[in-house]
Amino acid sequence: MKKSKLVMIVGALLTLALFVFPLWNITLEAPQYPEPLGMDIWITKITDHNPHDIKNINLMNHYIGMRDVPTDLPEFKIFPIVILVMAFLGVIVGLIGNKKLYLSWGILMILLGLAGMYDFYLWLYDYGHNLSPHAAIKIPGQGYMPPLLGSKSILNFNAISLPMTGAYFLFAGIGMSFLSYFMAKKEL
Amino acid sequence: MKTILKSTFILLAFAVIFSSCGKSEKQSDGILASNAAEKVYVKPGELDEYYAFVxxxxxxxxxxxxxxxxxxxxxxxxxxxxxxxxxxxxxxxxxxxxxxxxxxxxxxxxxxxxxxxxxxxxxxxxxxxxxxxxxxxxxxxxxxxxxxxxxxxxxxxxxxxxxxxxxxxxxxxxxxxxxxxxxxxxxxxxxxxxxxxxxxxxxxxxxxxxxxxxxxxxxxxxxxxxxxxxxxxxxxxxxxxxxxxxxxxxxxxxxxxxxxxxxxxxxxxxxxxxxxxxxxxxxxxxxxxxxxxxxxxxxxxxxxxxxxxxxxxxxxxxxxxxxxxxxxxxxxxxxxxxxxxxxxxxxxxxxxxxxxxxxxxxxxxxxxxxxxxxxxxxxxxxxxxxxxxxxxxxxxxxxxxxxxxxxxxxxxxxxxxxxxxxxxxxxxxxxxxxxxxxxxxxxxxxxxxxxxxxxxxxxxxxxxxxxxxxxxxxxxxxxxxxxxxxxxxxxxxxxxxxxxxxxxxxxxxxKNSKKYYDLSKNKHPYVVKSEAETKVVRNGKEVHVYMTSIRSHFAPDNIEGIKVGDRVYFHVTNLEQDYDVPHGFAIIGANNAELLIMPGQTETLVWEPKQVGVWPFYCSDFCSALHQEMQGYVRVSPANSAIELKWSIGE
Missing domain, CATH: 2.130.10.10 (YVTN repeat-like/Quinoprotein amine dehydrogenase)
Structure with a gap:
């Protein structure tokens, strides 16, 4: 088997790591939390970074009228299907061995990733702005949307949003599809 | 005149030497004392080296x-x-x-x-x-x-x-x-x-x-x-x-x-x-x-x-x-x-x-x-x-x-x-x-x-x-x-x-010090693990209140149908699962004390109301920004009253 084919197939399979590792993490730092609160975002769920973190984030957030962190989002059903389908297609593409298909798979994956990020942004916006009118603490004009990437100070908290292990596998998978394209070019 | 000057000078010199001696002694004392202070000074935020159980x-x-x-x-x-x-x-x-x-x-x-x-x-x-x-x-x-x-x-x-x-x-x-x-x-x-x-x-x-x-x-x-x-x-x-x-x-x-x-x-x-x-x-x-x-x-x-x-x-x-x-x-x-x-x-x-x-x-x-x-x-x-x-x-x-x-x-x-x-x-x-x-x-x-x-x-x-x-x-x-x-x-x-x-x-x-009690392992006979399960149960003159506390409210926080002569058991479960978030429970006229409940714990205070009225209870451990709002009322009716037990929160 040509090396480029192997790289493409392995790259496609790497995306399956998203079922094993979380994709993204949001951490909330504050002086009273020497151990910061954090939630890990997977393609299938959101979990505590340390035990009971989400419960404690919700407790903090209810004062400013934010809803609880969702345990159930439609994305949790859609994302796994997308990843499974793409991984499967990637393997097929690799077996076919067409370098243009490698490139297409990589670009499609980037587009899907960007769509996912946009979806994530919409959810974050809604989570940070759609507040209960009965909130105990109301600060006119203040939104509580965590950053999409990087850090942002929100009241007494510093919110940090960064990719986690799963995302790096995804990036590596996409990267390998491009690599396989260039390798295939050379092999000719 | 010269000799007088000379001897004055010598005397002065002595005086200087003596006084400086005195000074240097004092200084060394000072150095010693500050040294002792340094040895026991543990900077704010830093931890001691030993526990002493006295x-x-x-x-x-x-x-x-x-x-x-x-x-x-x-x-x-x-x-x-x-x-x-x-x-x-x-x-x-x-x-x-x-x-x-x-x-x-x-x-x-x-x-x-x-x-x-x-x-x-x-x-x-x-x-x-x-x-x-x-x-x-x-x-x-x-x-x-x-x-x-x-x-x-x-x-x-x-x-x-x-x-x-x-x-x-x-x-x-x-x-x-x-x-x-x-x-x-x-x-x-x-x-x-x-x-x-x-x-x-x-x-x-x-x-x-x-x-x-x-x-x-x-x-x-x-x-x-x-x-x-x-x-x-x-x-x-x-x-x-x-x-x-x-x-x-x-x-x-x-x-x-x-x-x-x-x-x-x-x-x-x-x-x-x-x-x-x-x-x-x-x-x-x-x-x-x-x-x-x-x-x-x-x-x-x-x-x-x-x-x-x-x-x-x-x-x-x-x-x-x-x-x-x-x-x-x-x-x-x-x-x-x-x-x-x-x-x-x-x-x-x-x-x-x-x-x-x-x-x-x-x-x-x-x-x-x-x-x-x-x-x-x-x-x-x-x-x-x-x-x-x-x-x-x-x-x-x-x-x-x-x-x-x-x-x-x-x-x-x-x-x-x-x-x-x-x-x-x-x-x-x-x-x-x-x-x-x-x-x-x-x-x-x-x-x-x-x-x-x-x-x-x-x-x-x-x-x-x-x-x-x-x-x-x-x-x-x-x-x-x-x-x-x-x-x-x-x-x-x-x-x-x-x-x-x-x-x-x-x-x-x-390394072994616990941060809170695991609520999921709480086997107290009167524990409630969510607000939905809270209730008040009468058994003759005994009333059991299955209560929860979490920032910044009790559930239930309005209770009616208690009567003079009742023996009321407040079983309060602290639903928190975070480090250093105890809640207190204090009620007017309690003949015992307060409760101080650690996260994940259930504690019980007995209260025997002796007077008709509406009596408040509150959280006694400053738990949160809205700690002052963490309060509730118990309505106490005459012994022969027909008022039914009723409890609620947020109604």
């Missing part, structure tokens, strides 16, 4: 300090009720203070000791004795809470307690006052020969730490004052100082000070185990309480035990030997190697040190001076290791460092004296302010004491602090013992009487 004496509690800073970290309620924490007031902890005399709200806590593994303090549990109504308590160092208290039958004035053997096989507790065993109505003056002194051996189950009174040795009617275990070669033996070997029953200050020598009783507990295996113990009917706090039900239960196994040393050869020791010895301390047993004759100016190996030789050679109640008395000369001559007046207690030195407190001369094991020479002495009792070196009662700090505990402070009326604080004083000479670093006030202390390197404890 008994509260007549407060009945155990206080936790950080060393070297001397910062008070916690007062752990043990033998005395503590309204602040609801200890002995809430329904869950009332059974902890149950005894054969009923509920006892106070005691006198004296000698904390830390559990050991292979002769080193391991930081799992602290044990401490209640003197007045004889008991031994166990404090769990994952939660810093008292989790077990066992009463000691046949004992009175539980003073030579609670000392731990090398592998925490036993917690040993001796009686100070001898009493009739079993108790009976008899003339006091028939004391001699009829009263007995019980030495209790309590086993500790190695994994969960459950205590059990395994056996008691019924000794002659002396006063058993202090004790320490053997270690290394002397592991398997326990040593107790005695006074009143005269067996006086009145005016002891004179009548118990007549014998030139009293004894250290050397008890071979491995032999005791052999005798028990051979069936030589006798089961004796008795009555004592054994109280256990369960961390999952968050409740204590008290069980009355009806039997104790006793051994009679006058019938069992080889179990006990008496080592003659001058003048009513008080402290009984064993060095880290286990070879030297230091007896502090409190009415003597000298310290007597016995040799364990010489004692064994004398026993092997059956060289005894005499016997008392059929217990052999060994010749004092045959076991003597050395005497520390004229070290001070009123020696009380000795601890050891890691460099072969011993440190003894002298009550009357109010000082700590450092001396060398083996040469018996005094090396250094430092005054204490004032009238020092015990002293503590972290790991002191173990094979591996630390050689860094010594904590002296003083009974009297007079002018050492700002005056506070007739009652002034007692104190602890920290010395640096890392050098040849001791250096006083710090002087800090204490809770109650700092009778004795036990210290341990903090890293052995920190």
């Amino acid at each position: 008994s509260g004496g007549f407060s009945g509690q155990l206080t936790v300090y950080g060393l070297p800073s001397g910062r008070l970290l916690k007062v752990i309620p043990v033998f005395s009720v503590d309204a602040e924490k609801g200890w002995g007031f809430n329904e869950e902890t009332k059974p902890m203070l149950n005894t054969s005399h009923g509920f006892i709200p106070w005691d006198d806590s004296h000698h904390p000791d830390i559990s050991q593994t292979v002769g080193e303090v391991d930081g799992r549990w602290v044990f401490i004795n209640g003197n007045n109504t004889p008991r031994i308590a166990k404090i769990d160092l994952t939660t810093f809470e008292t989790t077990e208290i066992i009463e000691l039958p046949n004992s009175a004035g539980n003073h030579s307690s609670s000392f731990v053997t090398e592998n925490t096989e036993y917690i040993v507790a001796g009686t100070r006052f001898s009493v009739p065993v079993p108790q009976k109505d008899m003339p006091i003056k028939e004391y001699k020969g009829n009263f007995k002194g019980a030495l209790s051996f309590i086993s500790v189950e190695p994994t969960h730490g459950k205590m059990n009174l395994e056996f008691q040795i019924l000794m002659p009617g002396f006063n058993y004052d202090l004790a320490h275990p053997g270690r290394g070669n002397s592991h398997g033996w326990f040593f107790f100082t005695t006074y009143n070997t005269e067996e006086a029953n009145t005016l002891l200050e004179v009548n118990a000070s007549q014998n030139d020598k009293d004894f250290i009783a050397a008890v071979n507990w491995k032999k005791a185990e052999e005798y028990i295996k051979a069936g030589k113990g006798k089961k004796m009917p008795t009555n004592y309480a054994h109280n256990v706090y369960d961390e999952e039900t968050h409740m204590a239960t008290s069980t009355m035990k009806k039997e104790v196994l006793v051994l009679d040393p006058s019938e069992l050869p080889g179990l006990v030997y008496f080592l003659p020791t001058p003048k009513s010895p008080h402290g009984c301390d064993v060095d880290p190697s286990g070879e030297y047993i230091v007896g502090s004759g409190k009415l003597s100016a000298n310290l007597t040190v016995h040799s364990f190996s010489k004692m064994l030789k004398a026993i092997e050679g059956k060289k005894f001076a005499t016997s008392l109640y059929n217990i052999p008395v060994i010749n004092a000369e045959d076991i003597q290791a050395g005497v520390v001559q004229q070290a001070g007046l009123g020696p009380l207690h000795t601890e050891f460092d890691d460099k072969g030195n011993a440190y003894t407190t002298f009550f009357i001369t109010s000082e700590v004296v450092k001396w060398k094991l083996g040469t018996w020479d005094v090396v250094d002495r430092k005054p204490t302010y004032y009238s020092v009792g015990h002293l503590m070196i972290p790991g002191g009662n173990s094979r591996k004491p630390s050689g860094k700090y010594l904590l002296a505990m003083n009974k009297i402070t007079k002018d050492r602090y700002l005056p506070t009326g007739p009652e002034v604080t007692q104190s602890a004083q920290l010395f640096d013992i890392s050098g040849e000479k001791m250096e006083l670093l710090l002087d800090f006030p204490t809770v109650g009487e700092p009778h004795y202390a036990a210290g341990i390197s903090a890293d052995k404890v920190i």
Whole structure:
């Protein structure tokens, strides 16, 4: 088997790591939390970074009228299907061995990733702005949307949003599809 | 004129020299003092190097300090009720203070000791004795809470307690006052020969730490004052100082000070185990309480035990030997190697040190001076290791460092004296302010004491602090013992009487310290794990409120249908699962105390409303930004009212 084919197939399979590792993490730092609160975002769920973190984030957030962190989002059903389908297609593409298909798979994956990020942004916006009118603490004009990437100070908290292990596998998978394209070019 | 000028100049020069001398002396004082300050300064946000568990004496509690800073970290309620924490007031902890005399709200806590593994303090549990109504308590160092208290039958004035053997096989507790065993109505003056002194051996189950009174040795009617275990070669033996070997029953200050020598009783507990295996113990009917706090039900239960196994040393050869020791010895301390047993004759100016190996030789050679109640008395000369001559007046207690030195407190001369094991020479002495009792070196009662700090505990402070009326604080004083000479670093006030202390390197404890109780493991019979499950249930005149607390509300927070004459049980579960978020519960007119509920815990307060009205309750521990809003109301109607029970939140 040509090396480029192997790289493409392995790259496609790497995306399956998203079922094993979380994709993204949001951490909330504050002086009273020497151990910061954090939630890990997977393609299938959101979990505590340390035990009971989400419960404690919700407790903090209810004062400013934010809803609880969702345990159930439609994305949790859609994302796994997308990843499974793409991984499967990637393997097929690799077996076919067409370098243009490698490139297409990589670009499609980037587009899907960007769509996912946009979806994530919409959810974050809604989570940070759609507040209960009965909130105990109301600060006119203040939104509580965590950053999409990087850090942002929100009241007494510093919110940090960064990719986690799963995302790096995804990036590596996409990267390998491009690599396989260039390798295939050379092999000719 | 010239000579006048000259001599004036010389005088001036002298004056300058002298004054600068004075100055430089003062400066060096200043440098010393600031050096001591640096040694005890723990920067804000930084942690102390050692935990010191200091008994509260007549407060009945155990206080936790950080060393070297001397910062008070916690007062752990043990033998005395503590309204602040609801200890002995809430329904869950009332059974902890149950005894054969009923509920006892106070005691006198004296000698904390830390559990050991292979002769080193391991930081799992602290044990401490209640003197007045004889008991031994166990404090769990994952939660810093008292989790077990066992009463000691046949004992009175539980003073030579609670000392731990090398592998925490036993917690040993001796009686100070001898009493009739079993108790009976008899003339006091028939004391001699009829009263007995019980030495209790309590086993500790190695994994969960459950205590059990395994056996008691019924000794002659002396006063058993202090004790320490053997270690290394002397592991398997326990040593107790005695006074009143005269067996006086009145005016002891004179009548118990007549014998030139009293004894250290050397008890071979491995032999005791052999005798028990051979069936030589006798089961004796008795009555004592054994109280256990369960961390999952968050409740204590008290069980009355009806039997104790006793051994009679006058019938069992080889179990006990008496080592003659001058003048009513008080402290009984064993060095880290286990070879030297230091007896502090409190009415003597000298310290007597016995040799364990010489004692064994004398026993092997059956060289005894005499016997008392059929217990052999060994010749004092045959076991003597050395005497520390004229070290001070009123020696009380000795601890050891890691460099072969011993440190003894002298009550009357109010000082700590450092001396060398083996040469018996005094090396250094430092005054204490004032009238020092015990002293503590972290790991002191173990094979591996630390050689860094010594904590002296003083009974009297007079002018050492700002005056506070007739009652002034007692104190602890920290010395640096890392050098040849001791250096006083710090002087800090204490809770109650700092009778004795036990210290341990903090890293052995920190890693096991719990942050909250796991709510999912809460098995309290009245727990509710969500607000949806909260309810109020009437059972005749008893009403049970299944309540929850979480930032910043109680559920339910409006309750109606309570009547005058009801007995209302508020079972409050703290639903939090975060570090350092306790909630309190206080209700107007409660005849007991508040609740202070840790995250994941359930506690119960009984409330008996006596007046019709609408009565508030609130959270008493500042929990959150909306802590002030954490409140609710109970409507109390007349006894004959027909108002139905109703409860709600947010309606």
